[in-house]
Amino acid sequence: MQKIPYKIYLEESEMPKYWYNVRADMKNKPAPLLNPGTLKPMTAQELSGVFCEELVQQELDNETQQIEIPEEIREYYKMFRPSPLMRAYNLEKKLGTPAKIYYKFEGNNTSGSHKLNSAIAQAYYAKKQGLKGVTTETGAGQWGTALSMACSYFGLDCKVFMVKVSYEQKPFRREVMRTYGASVTPSPSDTTNVGRKMLEEFPGTTGSLGCAISEAVEVAVGTEGYRYVLGSVLNQVLLHQSVIGVETKTALDKFGIKPDIIIGCAGGGSNLGGLIAPFMGEKLRGEADYRIIAVEPASCPSLTRGKYVYDFCDTGMVCPLAKMYTLGNGFIPAPNHAGGLRYHGMSSVLSQLFDDGMMEARSVEQTQVFAAAEQFARTEGILPAPESAHAICAAVDEAMKCKETGEEKTIVFGLTGTGYFDMVAYEKYHNGEMSDYIPSDDDLAQGFATIPDIKL
Amino acid sequence: MQKIPYKIYLEESEMPKYWYNVRADMKNKPAPLLNPGTLKPMTAQELSGVFCEELVQQELDNETQQIEIPEEIREYYKMFRPSPLMRAYNLEKKLGTPAKIYYKFEGNNTSGSHKLNSAIAQAYYAKKQGLKGVTTETGAGQWGTALSMACSYFGLDCKVFMVKVSYEQKPFRREVMRTYGASVTPSPSDTTNVGRKMLEEFPGTTGSLGCAISEAVEVAVGTEGYRYVLGSVLNQVLLHQSVIGVETKTALDKFGIKPDIIIGCAGGGSNLGGLIAPFMGEKLRGEADYRIIAVEPASCPSLTRGKYVYDFCDTGMVCPLAKMYTLGNGFIPAPNHAGGLRYHGMSSVLSQLFDDGMMEARSVEQTQVFAAAEQFARTEGILPAPESAHAICAAVDEAMKCKETGEEKTIVFGLTGTGYFDMVAYEKYHNGEMSDYIPSDDDLAQGFATIPDIKL
Missing domain, CATH: 3.40.50.1100 (Rossmann fold)
Incomplete structure (x- = not known):
């Protein structure tokens, strides 16, 4: 072969x-x-x-x-796309897992992300x-x-x-x-x-x-x-980001690879929504089945602990209301939270799909995220953004389950970006100064209190 | 076509x-x-x-x-190589030049360079x-x-x-x-x-x-x-870096492209020596001719103003002596010099080739370098390292000459790396706080005075 x-x-x-x-x-x-x-x-x-x-x-x-991608945009895409779909051979070896791990690397452009x-x-x-x-x-x-x-x-x-x-x-x-x-x-x-x-x-x-x-x-x-203009959450953004998923699927299809599990980090949902789009399409149409996993920070757990209600997209309440998994527009992650994935809500598209049981969600703590980031950097070479490392974390967990069961599952995750501008957080991690924080129910209640009381 | x-x-x-x-x-x-x-x-x-x-x-x-590349090294290379040879369509359009500009982009890995x-x-x-x-x-x-x-x-x-x-x-x-x-x-x-x-x-x-x-x-x-271990200057380093040039030549040959001018920035010579290697080989064997241009900072002008003599590779004089174009082992670039390319000497290989008239050298000033860097970033998307921008500067100059003469020359330059860690220098440039400095003959004389008096 x-x-x-x-x-x-x-x-x-x-x-x-x-x-x-x-x-x-x-x-x-x-x-x-x-x-x-x-x-x-x-x-x-x-x-x-x-x-x-x-x-x-x-x-x-x-x-x-x-929806057709205008030619001018396709021309610009050619300057930094297609992005590579990487086989994590070294990570697999390091973990000793029979799982096959792939990641779609979106960090190879100056913005450092998708x-x-x-x-x-x-x-x-x-x-x-x-x-x-x-x-x-x-x-x-x-x-x-x-x-x-x-x-x-x-x-x-x-x-x-x-x-x-x-x-x-x-x-x-x-x-x-x-x-x-x-x-x-x-x-x-x-x-x-x-x-x-x-x-x-x-x-x-x-x-x-x-x-x-x-x-x-x-x-x-x-x-x-x-x-x-907005970089996440909106339907239009997920639409544009579907280029990630379509490329990923085209690349996998070229080699006849069918993933079992697809994993992405989730803040507002732009990367996850884009990566999973065509796979979710097949799942919705009943043509294929995939496990799809959203990974969010324990300190900003909109999918795993939020409410699925209408809320403002912004704190100033000048924006429209969106129905989404939300922690409340007044929610602010604890000060020790490093990196992105700090938005109080989640894309309406992903919220609906999650509510319909089409995908899973889990949360991870940040010291665990940085440990996964460092291990990944040392084995695969690429220094990941803290956001992306949430997905690494879950991918490693799933690969380790395969090691226990002996299953040769194919795991695909989104490596959304690089961590070159996140070295303050890495430094804290190296110096043992990074802490975890899981908001209590009382903490969350304060955020929930800022959700408007809408009677439809 | x-x-x-x-x-x-x-x-x-x-x-x-x-x-x-x-x-x-x-x-x-x-x-x-x-x-x-x-x-x-x-x-x-x-x-x-x-x-x-x-x-x-x-x-x-x-x-x-x-010299065969051991398989273990080739396996690692596969994690970040081959690097792309980019056609600078947008830069060409911006300049309005008939020249065809290519650059070998070595910055797409976490070290940020070749x-x-x-x-x-x-x-x-x-x-x-x-x-x-x-x-x-x-x-x-x-x-x-x-x-x-x-x-x-x-x-x-x-x-x-x-x-x-x-x-x-x-x-x-x-x-x-x-x-x-x-x-x-x-x-x-x-x-x-x-x-x-x-x-x-x-x-x-x-x-x-x-x-x-x-x-x-x-x-x-x-x-x-x-x-x-040393990252430049030595023969072994230029040997390893020849992977840049061999890839570049393979990619050009695939499309039947023959460059007229090949340009690289030069500090110790690792990038330039690697990029030009196979082209220089053809030139040395009389099989082809290319203009090859080394670009160095005006504030550290070893090729353009240095002496071709034996000097110490280090200030502490614990290393062997190398015959090279040198500003003297005690030479230190002016404090306003930003970025790399600050080594006092130049690879012995390149020094000999330069002395034999096989390549040209020129120096550029740093405000000019950052202007070229910013223009490049805005048109080609990639934020270049200051070092790499020396090569951009010369490539743009040559492309503008083509605009005057109407010649459709093919220019290839090495884009050695990205500037993500050089934002202090970029900030100075944006704030108008960056200055140029051309060492006077007296300044250089101080460096030359540290060259040992060797009678062979």
């Missing part, structure tokens, strides 16, 4: 020409975004005040199974609409970097609100964004109403993703020729 | 099985290393006190044209010899990172002496090395005689590569089961 190479690369000609829209195959469609005033589904017109028009179409389209897949799409549609620029928020900085790169390519202005704690702890991320011409403002800032209000109420606050979103939306809505 | 893809990837089966040893095709061989005591060429026995035995063989072998090509080879031979560990020095940190990764793979201890200024300015580089299990000591340190002497004489010193080399050699020679 042909030996599977370490890296399966597709030819440019094999690259996806369509994004796959999993919503088309869902019997239970994800719940629509609601207008917080009327509690009615947001219309295209209402959404287009905030988002670009074609993106609004994609957001609302629950029917079209394949975020560029959607950033370039969103920038493209903004440019096509004749906009001057876009606003967004960034936490760990991967999304902001990706968007800066995309905007620079299309000559768009890019205003990034960066969660203050990250802005201060990750000055290098900020400088990368500046290299691509973006302006970066720490959030909360005094440049918006939401920000000023937050600073007044909580003078010492280090910010949150929910607050940065509110600021970015406020600026987009209030500035001629600008729209807001 | 077939459109050249953005990225030319070789199949695993097309990866080089041999390193190409350019010395075999040189009529004028590079001058041998000399024992500073006897001024006689260093024997294999003398060298094997410092270096691994098989590496000594490679160091001294001026005859064997192809250094891993030689690190894994040196670690392999150390392991094969049954050593416990190796010592080395690192400046910008790429070599130290690469060696840490390689040692972790083979279970070797790795002691890195890191130039103090880098140790302090690049704590993240240090943490990456620790992630791979290396110990990292700022140099000069009080753990060696050389270091203690240096600290006594120059209490405020921020260190130099030459001094860190001396410390690493002292520890290697004085510790049972250890040897010293």
Whole structure:
């Protein structure tokens, strides 16, 4: 039998020409975004005040199974895609497992993660609409970097609100964004109403993703020729990220490989939703079965401990309501939480699929995550982002179960990015200064208290 | 005609099985290393006190044209190689040049540069010899990172002496090395005689590569089961790095492309020597002609303003003497110099080839380098290392000449690495705080004064 190479690369000609829209195959469609005033589904017109028009179409389209990737975007994809599907031969050997482990490595671009897949799409549609620029928020900085790169390519202005704690702890991320011409403002800032209000109420606050979103939306809505863009959670983002899954499936099919388990880390759901898309499609259509596992931090456990209800997407409550697994829009992970995956909610698509029993979820603690990250780095060479290491953790667990049972399962996980900008967290881990934190039920109750009481 | 893809990837089966040893095709061989005591060429026995035995063989072998890459090294190469040969379509469009620009991108691995090509080879031979560990020095940190990764793979201890200024300015580089299990000591340190002497004489010193080399050699020679390894300059390193050039040539040949100009940045010469190796071979054998251009910083101009004489490879004068273009072992680039390419000398192989008129050299100033880096990032997406941006600078210059003349020349340059750990320098550039510095003849005279007076 042909030996599977370490890296399966597709030819440019094999690259996806369509994004796959999993919503088309869902019997239970994800719940629509609601207008917080009327509690009615947001219309295209209402959404287009905030988002670009074609993106609004994609957001609302629950029917079209394949959506063509415009040629301009495919051309840009060619600069960093296809990403390699790697066979983790060395990790398998190290673990002594009969399992076959593959990972789709999305970190080989300057944004350091998969975020560029959607950033370039969103920038493209903004440019096509004749906009001057876009606003967004960034936490760990991967999304902001990706968007800066995309905007620079299309000559768009890019205003990034960066969660203050990250802005201060990750000055290098900020400088990368500046290299691509973006302006970066720490959030909360005094440049918006939401920000000023937050600073007044909580003078010492280090910010949150929910607050940065509110600021970015406020600026987009209030500035001629600008729209807001978001790097996760939304249907449109999962659609763009399906390029990960479609490439993965094409690569596996080339070698006749059928995975048993597919694993991804989950914050807002962009990577997981993208990686699993075509596999989930087969599962929804009854053509194949896969175990699909979402892995989230124990300190921000939206799927495993959240409520499946309507909640605001942002802290400032300027955004529409989304039905999702949520910890409450006021939830902020404990200060010891390192890295991303800190959003209070979860993509509506994934929330619905999880509620329908189509996938599993588990949470892991961060010292365990960094131990897995370090082991992975030493055996496979690549220094993973802490977010990605959540998936590594679960993949190793599953591979070790195979070692016990002797099963030769095929495991595929998403290695979303690299950890070059996360060395403060790695340093804490090396120095034994990293702690775990599992929120108590009382802690969670405080977050849940910020969920609006919606009667539909 | 077939459109050249953005990225030319070789199949695993097309990866080089041999390193190409350019010395075999040189009529004028590079001058041998000399024992500073006897001024006689260093024997294999003398060298094997410092270096691994098989590496000594490679160091001294001026005859064997192809040296087989051991299977264990080829297996490791497969984890991050072949590296892509990229067509810079977007840069060409931006410049409006008829030139065709290609770059060999070596930054897609966690060391962030081409250094891993030689690190894994040196670690392999150390392991094969049954050593416990190796010592080395690192400046910008790429070599130290690469060696840490390689040692972790083979279970070797790795002691890195890191130039103090880098140790302090690049704590993240240090943490990456620790992630791979290396110990990292700022140099000069009080753990060696050389270091203690240096600290006594120059209490405020921020260190130099030459001094860190001396410390690493002292520890290697004085510790049972250890040897010293070096990431550039040496013949063996250029041999290992020939994998870059062989891959590049294989990829070009696949598409019937013949380059006119080949460009690489030059510090100690590891990248340039590797990239040009097979092309230089053809040139030496009279089979083809290429313009080959070395690009160095104006603030550390060994080829363009140095002397071609015997000098010490290190500041502590514990190493053998090498005949090379040198600024003097006591030369230290001005404090405003950012990034690597700060070694006082140049590989003996490249020095000889340059002296024989087989290649050109030019120097560029650093604000110009960062301008080229930023333009490249914005058009091609990849954030380059400052070192690599020297080559970009020259490639753009040559492409602009083509624009004037209308010539459709094919330019290939080496993009040795990524700039993720160089954001302090980028920040200076963005803030307008970066300056240029061209050493005066008097400045250079101070360095030249440290060259030993050797009468052969």
